[in-house]
Amino acid sequence: MSAPPLVQIEGLCKVYAAGTQAQVVALDQVNLSIGRGEFVSIMGASGSGKSTLMNMIGCLDRPSSGRYLCDGVDVATLDAEQLARLRLEKIGFVFQTFNLLSRMDALHNVMMPLGYADVPLSERTERARAALEAVGLGDRLSHRPGELSGGQQQRVSIARALINRPTLILADEPTGALDSRTSLEVLQLFKSLQGQGHTIVLITHEVDIAHQADRICVMRDGRLFEGEQPLGAAA
Amino acid sequence: MTLTDTLRTAVFALRGNWMRSALTSLGVIIGIAAVIVMVSVGQGTQAEIDKLVSGLGANRLDISGGAPNTGGIRGGAGSNATLTDQDAAAIREQIPEVQYVAAGIRGGSQLVYGENNWSSSWQGVQPDFFDINGWKLATGPGLESSDYSSATKAVVIGETVRRELFGDEDPIGQSLRIGKVPFRVVGVLAPKGQGGFGQDQDDVIMVPLETARRRLSGASGAPPGTVRQIALGVARSEDLAYVQEEVEALLRERHHIAAGEEDDFTVRNISEMVATRTQTTRIMSLLLGAVAGISLLVGGIGIMNIMLVSVTERIREIGLRMAVGAGPRDIQRQFLAEAMLISFGGGVIGTLIGIAGALLSAELGSLPVQLDWQVVALAAGCSVATGLFFGFYPARKAAQLDPIEALRHQG
Numbered sequence: 001m002s003a004p005p006l007v008q009i010e011g012l013c014k015v016y017a018a019g020t021q022a023q024v025v026a027l028d029q030v031n032l033s034i035g036r037g038e039f040v041s042i043m044g045a046s047g048s049g050k051s052t053l054m055n056m057i058g059c060l061d062r063p064s065s066g067r068y069l070c071d072g073v074d075v076a077t078l079d080a081e082q083l084a085r086l087r088l089e090k091i092g093f094v095f096q097t098f099n100l101l102s103r104m105d106a107l108h109n110v111m112m113p114l115g116y117a118d119v120p121l122s123e124r125t126e127r128a129r130a131a132l133e134a135v136g137l138g139d140r141l142s143h144r145p146g147e148l149s150g151g152q153q154q155r156v157s158i159a160r161a162l163i164n165r166p167t168l169i170l171a172d173e174p175t176g177a178l179d180s181r182t183s184l185e186v187l188q189l190f191k192s193l194q195g196q197g198h199t200i201v202l203i204t205h206e207v208d209i210a211h212q213a214d215r216i217c218v219m220r221d222g223r224l225f226e227g228e229q230p231l232g233a234a235a
Numbered sequence: 236m237t238l239t240d241t242l243r244t245a246v247f248a249l250r251g252n253w254m255r256s257a258l259t260s261l262g263v264i265i266g267i268a269a270v271i272v273m274v275s276v277g278q279g280t281q282a283e284i285d286k287l288v289s290g291l292g293a294n295r296l297d298i299s300g301g302a303p304n305t306g307g308i309r310g311g312a313g314s315n316a317t318l319t320d321q322d323a324a325a326i327r328e329q330i331p332e333v334q335y336v337a338a339g340i341r342g343g344s345q346l347v348y349g350e351n352n353w354s355s356s357w358q359g360v361q362p363d364f365f366d367i368n369g370w371k372l373a374t375g376p377g378l379e380s381s382d383y384s385s386a387t388k389a390v391v392i393g394e395t396v397r398r399e400l401f402g403d404e405d406p407i408g409q410s411l412r413i414g415k416v417p418f419r420v421v422g423v424l425a426p427k428g429q430g431g432f433g434q435d436q437d438d439v440i441m442v443p444l445e446t447a448r449r450r451l452s453g454a455s456g457a458p459p460g461t462v463r464q465i466a467l468g469v470a471r472s473e474d475l476a477y478v479q480e481e482v483e484a485l486l487r488e489r490h491h492i493a494a495g496e497e498d499d500f501t502v503r504n505i506s507e508m509v510a511t512r513t514q515t516t517r518i519m520s521l522l523l524g525a526v527a528g529i530s531l532l533v534g535g536i537g538i539m540n541i542m543l544v545s546v547t548e549r550i551r552e553i554g555l556r557m558a559v560g561a562g563p564r565d566i567q568r569q570f571l572a573e574a575m576l577i578s579f580g581g582g583v584i585g586t587l588i589g590i591a592g593a594l595l596s597a598e599l600g601s602l603p604v605q606l607d608w609q610v611v612a613l614a615a616g617c618s619v620a621t622g623l624f625f626g627f628y629p630a631r632k633a634a635q636l637d638p639i640e641a642l643r644h645q646g
Contacts, residue, residue: 060558060638081562088560099555099642103251113559115240160559 004072006168006199007034007057012066014052026052028222029066034201036167039194041202041210044219051172053219054203058093058170059086071167088116092161096173098153100145100160106132107141110160117164131159135189151182158189162198169193171202175209187212236565245572252545256577259541262534263581263621264588267614269527271589272596274610277520279603284513286428295367296467296479297503298322298486317499320444322489323361323465330481335363335468340447346440347412348400355396357413357440359447367468375407375422378443382421386445390418394426394437416450418442479504531617534581535625542574542629553633554641567634574626575619582618586611 014027026049034040044050055061056068059075060083068075071090078086087093100109111128119127132138135155145153154174161169171190175183187209190200202213210216218225236244249256300317323338340359345352358364362383365371373394382389390411397406406420427436442451444462469478479502486500546553553566590606597604 055639058558060642081564084557084560084562084565087558093558095642099551099558101552101555103247112556115244116236116556116560116562116565118237118240164560 003036004069005033005035006038006071007032007201008067008069009033009056010067012056012063012068014049014056014061015064018064025222027056027063030222030224032217032224032226034199036199037194037197038215039190039200039202039213040215040217041204041213042217042219042224043203043205043207043210045205048219049222050203050219053224054170054172054201057168057201058091059083084116088113088164090167092164092166092169094154094158094161094169094171094174096176098145098150098157098177100153100156102145105142105144106137106148106156106159109145109156110163113160113164127163128159131163132156134162135159149182150178151185154178154182154186155189158186158193162193166198168199168201171200173204174202175204175206183209236561236568241565241568241572242576244569245576248545248569248573249576255541259537260577260581260584262537263531263578263618264534264585266527266531266534266621267582267585267618268589268592269530270524270614270617271586271606271610272592273523273527274520274613275589275593275604275606276596276602277516277523278607278610279597279605280516281513281520282605283603284509284516294469294472294475295505296469296475296482297505298465298467298482299501299503300461300463301499301501317490318462318465319460320462321460322486323462325485325489326465326467326482329485330478332469332471332474332478332481333467334470335367336465337361337364337367338462338465339364339444340452340463342447342452344414344451346396346400348406348409351400351402353396353399355393355438355440357390357442357447357451359444359451360441361444363468364441364466367466370427371425373423373425374405375420377422378441379421383443383445386443386449388416388418388446388450389421389442391422391424391441392420393424393439395435396438396440397423413440413442413451475504475507531621535578535621538574538577538622539625539629541577542570542626543632545573546570546629546633549633550636550641550644553636554638554644557636557638558642563634566636567630570630570633571623571626574630575622578618578622578626579615582615582621585618586614589614 009030009032012027012030012032013025016022016024016026028049030053032053042050042053052061056063056075057070059070059078062076062078062083070086073086075083075086093099101112104112107125107128110131111124114124114127129138129141132141135158137152137155137159140148140152140156143152145156148156154177158169158174161171169190174190175186178186190202191212194200200213202209204210215226298318318338320338323336326333327336338361341356343354343356345354360378362378362380365377372391375391377391378389381387390413392400392406392411400406400411401409406423409420410417411420412418424437424439424441429435448459467478467482469475483498483502486502487498490499492498556566557563590611593604593606596602
């Protein structure tokens with residue numbers, strides 16, 4: 001008996017300002033299935049709908065029509081509290097701009113999500129330390145984001161994404177603010193996470209970054225294409 | 236998120252902007268301190284008046300000889316000995332609404348017991364005097380009817396006189412000299428404490444009226460049979476105004492005062508004065524309370540204002556927290572906790588300052604202050620309620636943010 005795919009999207013549509021002149025179809029009949037342990041990259045120019053798709057996969061948004069089963073749960077049936085719970089348990093986010101809280105040191109940034117999971121403080125600290133050591137920042141625990149380089153900050157945010165042991169890691173342009181050498185390091189980190197059994201969805205507009213993944217999907221005008229060479233999408 | 240975590244997060248956020256937090260809670264500090272001081276002063280004044288009322292005895296009229304307002308130079312009310320025992324008796328007979336009547340004279344004298352002496356004032360009284368003035372005996376039989384009828388040299392003393400002259404001794408039955416005349420102590424009055432005008436009400440002695448006339452007033456030059464004042468006790472307070480009119484009419488008739496001529500006596504309704512003063516105090520208390528309430532309101536608005544700024548500043552943080560798994564409820568609780576910490580912290584400090592302020596105004600401003608733990612509890616409750624009320628809207632606004640919009644927010 002094979003487990004259901006982690007991400008199962010069927011006929012997903014997202015329409016903004018429906019029924020008005022300003023109507024925008026951000027997602028148009030998207031079908032996507034991502035299994036456990038896969039490393040998938042999603043490419044697309046800005047305005048192609050890839051951010052909307054990422055918000056969908058990340059359970060930050062609900063579809064206008066179609067279905068999204070996240071680990072078997074139909075997202076459309078959940079309210080804001082339940083969506084938050086789902087994100088807490090299943091999804092880790094990595095952002096282009098890191099989104100670290102500047103007032104907190106690395107350790108507290110990483111352990112922050114565990115507070116919402118009601119993990120005891122001592123265990124939180126222990127797990128956050130372990131996560132930072134795993135991304136090679138064991139000696140930077142009490143540094144604030146401002147005292148870290150861009151690559152280090154992104155590794156802190158990856159440690160934060162890992163802290164709740166999510167099944168799905170969703171990275172939105174994680175290398176967009178980094179130089180090519182640190183980009184490579186971050187990508188190596190993602191690959192090793194995949195090796196540990198995490199499912200990774202990476203959103204980028206850079207072709208060579210996208211090619212590090214097992215599968216490449218391309219968004220164009222709200223539609224998803226898979227297996228094509230994404231020529232011209234790198235603009 | 237557990238309550239401890241919510242509070243810890245809130246404290247962290249407030250410390251990050253401690254100057255702003257402190258200034259915001261200053262509004263609450265001032266508000267709460269104002270509430271405590273104002274209410275304490277209001278209650279103290281009220282208590283003072285209650286004491287005054289109980290000291291005077293309720294529902295009374297006071298008649299003194301002489302006119303209230305006179306042309307030319309004349310003595311004050313009571314300086315003309317125009318009232319007599321017969322006036323008092325006539326009032327008792329002809330006005331049935333009057334429950335108690337007591338005519339009296341007064342004076343001052345040196346009191347001597349053994350080695351001790353003390354200067355005090357004496358009053359020559361009739362039996363109803365004690366009921367009208369609300370005096371109760373602490374010890375001793377008091378003045379008996381035979382003391383009044385045969386003008387015995389018996390005296391009832393106040394607590395202050397007892398303390399000054401007798402100390403630890405039992406005064407009952409002892410001989411006390413008033414001026415040069417020896418009196419037998421037959422009673423000690425239960426203390427009344429300080430009067431409404433700050434005087435010591437217990438520094439007094441009472442002897443029968445007739446005794447006072449014969450033995451104490453000496454060469455005062457007052458015509459025989461006259462008294463300095465007549466006090467009336469009326470059973471029902473609603474009769475006071477009517478009785479006052481009746482008494483005035485009766486006395487005018489007895490003193491043969493023609494229409495249009497000035498009265499040679501004054502009837503004062505002290506209960507009415509007290510009632511007016513009570514009313515004034517109540518209005519003052521209300522005004523003080525309103526001022527305090529407004530300053531608390533202003534403090535609350537300050538909290539709301541700062542919390543709205545804080546929510547706007549931290550939109551990205553809110554978005555991030557939502558993305559990593561904070562539900563709307565978690566966000567709402569966090570901001571509510573911040574608002575309540577500001578106001579509760581301000582409440583605690585404000586309460587301390589308020590208590591200190593109330594004690595100081597009692598000490599330095601010699602204001603009557605009554606500090607109740609209920610007032611303190613009320614103020615503390617008010618501070619929490621202020622935080623809840625004014626923190627609710629900003630917290631709700633934060634909780635209702637769309638995580639996508641919040642994450643994308645620039646700034």
